[in-house]
Every structure is written in C-alpha cells, then in structure tokens.
Amino acid sequence: MISVILLGTGNLANHLIDAFLQTKNVNLVQVYGRNAAALAKFKKTVDTTSNLAHLKEADIYIIAISDDAIAEFSEQLLVRDKLVVHTSGSVSIDAIKTSNRGVFYPLQTFTKDKPINFTAIPICIETKQKEDFNQLQQLASLLSNNVYTIDSNQRKYIHLAAVFTNNFVNYMYKIGNDICDENNxxxxxxxxxxxxxxxxxxxNKPVSIQTGPAVRNDKKTISNHLKLLKDDEKEIYNLLTQSIQNTYGKKL
Amino acid sequence: MISVILLGTGNLANHLIDAFLQTKNVNLVQVYGRNAAALAKFKKTVDTTSNLAHLKEADIYIIAISDDAIAEFSEQLLVRDKLVVHTSGSVSIDAIKTSNRGVFYPLQTFTKDKPINFTAIPICIETKQKEDFNQLQQLASLLSNNVYTIDSNQRKYIHLAAVFTNNFVNYMYKIGNDICDENNxxxxxxxxxxxxxxxxxxxNKPVSIQTGPAVRNDKKTISNHLKLLKDDEKEIYNLLTQSIQNTYGKKL
Structure with missing residues (x-):
C-alpha cells in the first residue's frame, strides 16, 4: 500500500484524485487546495485541507498545480524526508528544492469532466534519489501499463515533440476545417x-509513409493548390512543401 | 442488381474488386487491365481482359487508374450510353468525354494488401446527368454508409484540405519522431x-480546442523551444506559432 497526498484541485488533480480513489493499493490520504470551494466536492470521500500546516503524513506528495507556480509552492511545503513530485511536462525536476524530489508526468490531454482511463496513458517518471525511484515506479505501475523513465532533458523534448504532433496537428485540422466550411x-x-x-x-515510421503532392513532386497539383489558398495558408503550404521536398531530396 | 466493369489493376482497383466481389446486389462482370500479369490473380473469380475491344456490357464502368491517364484512357473507351466514372479526388468529372459521366471517389488511403472495410469510408459521388445519379448513389450505398454528393469544385477543396489534415499532419508526426529519436x-x-x-x-471544432504555447501566448516556452530546434524545424515552428497567434488575436 502506497500512501499519497495530492496538492492541487485543477483539471489534472481532479483526474488523479478519481484514479487514486479507484486504484487498489493506493491510499489517498489527503487533498490540499488553496481554494475551499474547489475542495468541497472531495470532502465526502477524502480528507481535505486548505492549510499547508495541517498536511498529514504520506509516502508521496504530488504537486498538480500550474507550471509557473511549482517552484514557489514547493518552497512553502514543509515536507522533509518524503518524496515530493510534480506532474508537469515542461518543468525541471529541480524546481522542487528538497532532496527527495521527482516527476510524475502523465502524457495525455485531460478534458474537464471527461473520465479518463489511466491504464493506457504513458506516465513519465524521474527521481533524484535512487531509493525514491522504486516507490514512484510502483505507484505509476498501479495506475498505468506504460511507465517510462524519462529525465528532465528528455521531458523537455517530449513536450517540444508534442507541440508538433498535437498543437500544430490540431492547427492543420483547423485549416482543413476552414477550407471545408468555406466550400460547404x-x-x-x-x-x-x-x-x-x-x-x-x-x-510505420512517419518518414516512410509520407504521401501527397510535395513528396511526389507533383508540380501541377502544388501550383493549383496554391491558387486556391488564402495568404497565410499559402505561406504554410509553401514552407511545408519546401521542407518535405528538402527532406526527400526533391526540387521545386 | 447493378452490374459493374472495373478498369484498372492498381491499389484502389484491387480494393474495389475485393469489395464488389463481397457485396450483395453488385455483379462484377469484368476486370480490364493493360498488364496481363496484374490481371492473372483475378482470373479465377472474374472475367478479365486486356483488350478494350473485348469489353462486355455493364451498367457502370469504373476507371481506377492513375490521375494523369484518365482523360486519354476515357477517349479510348468505346462505351456509349452507359455510365462511365473515374475514382480520382483531384480530376474533374469532365476528364471523361462521354455524356454519361461521373465520379466515384472513396476518400481514404489504401495500403496494398491491407484489407479495408468500405462500410465506414466516405464515398463522394457526382454525375453529369440526373438519371445517372440514382444508379451511382445506389452502387455507393451498397458499399458504404457514408455517401456524399460532392461536385468537382468541392472535390478539389477536399483534396486540398486532405493535404493539410493528412500529408502535412504526417510531416508533423515525422518531425516529432525525429525529435524523439535524437533524444532516445x-x-x-x-x-x-x-x-x-x-x-x-x-x-469538437479544431478551432475551439487549440492548445499549446502559441495560443496561450507563453513567450518563455516558445523561446525555449526555438533554442532546441534545428533551422528548418525552427522556421516551421515560427510560422505556425505566428499563424496561430494571428488566428487567436495574440501578439508575439
């Protein structure tokens, strides 16, 4: 049995609280939140507090608050000789100042009120002390079948890769949606x-399954497409086409 | 019962032949292919020919050959007073010269030897003559639950939207994959x-669920990301970030 205290009442915190309450061999001891109103909904199922001086004892303290607030908040934590972890993709492990520190980063987008099954979600873990690693790995494995050891430098690059594969991808969907809307x-x-x-x-590796006019070097289609696009879309089409052609050794 | 003759032996032709042979109320009368070797595998299940003069009679003739060859090929076809359709996303209906012409465009990527279930695949149909429309719609509905009436102009824009939502998206996956590979x-x-x-x-409409540093106007993360990227990736990151910020009224 691993005992856990969760610090935070935001989107990810909510999902983690639900998951911990449903997971065998995890004892969610307490939830801390600055905002009493946000805490209220948990009062029936778990001990809650808005006062850091009233924090109980647990094996692992999980900080699930906004990225920018982690460093300052961890300094206010009076926890010593216990593992304190944050849950951020883009913040270094060293934002936490105590020696028993770590990261517990679930790699997924969390939508409010949409229940999520943690089993398939990759959880990236990192600790500073070897003796903390097993405990954090044990906790992560109770939630997910996909636990990865990822250091702070790698985590930075995962976040960057996710900007391309998710944020920018969604923007490509947005442009596609615009084109559809404008043409009924x-x-x-x-x-x-x-x-x-x-x-x-x-x-399949994405590089091995690239299709489309750019990689085919289909100049006629590319030139037709450019005529149909608005200025900002045209610029994106041009740059991505050029970049694809550079990658695959084609020439415009 | 609708009778069909399929002209072509490529990737899409193969998938369509399989689908037609398995679909009730469709009679695949004949398969035409220039290449006798490519035809050989169908000989056991359907009549085949490499000679256009030997084409049989059918309700619908489906041209499933490469885009560039459609116009010239349709002129060699001696079929009159029967519906002739092509299967291309980017070729106008008018590439076919006979008056009973149409388009039967399944909107999916087809991978060789990977069986595909047509039921969920959108099929875009168009005809020049009203009386042909019902017949083509009937055939499409026997294969798929998602039949759309799409004219040649709209089809052009669907193809363009697919370049963004599929070809460019795959390229975003490729960059994400590169970043991962380089950092183990x-x-x-x-x-x-x-x-x-x-x-x-x-x-959800993509425009309403855009996330990431650009839309959050998170200058610190953007500047950190730019430092981690190679030149061509940096250019793409910059342009897409700017475009997202223009869309959402943020300023860099």
Missing part, C-alpha cells in the same frame, strides 16, 4: 482519413 | 496523445 463540405468527411493517418504510425 | 525517447510514448487529438475533433 462537411468536415466529418475527412474524419476516417484523419483517424487512419493517426493510427498508421503505430506500425 | 520512444516515439510510441506520443501515440495515445496523437490518437486523442485525432479523435477529439469528432465532437
């Missing part, structure tokens, strides 16, 4: 294709 | 997040 095409018509592209990379 | 991070760690992004847009 239901965007849903592209969903099966979009899902196939996202699924295909499970068994 | 297994790319699979991003799969659940990628799949969630692709699934989310079924119930």
């Amino acid at each position: 095409i239901p965007f849903e018509i592209l969903h099966p294709l979009i899902l196939e592209s996202a699924t295909k990379i499970k068994n | 991070i297994p790319f699979e760690i991003l799969h659940p997040l990628i799949l969630e992004s692709a699934t989310k847009i079924k119930n």
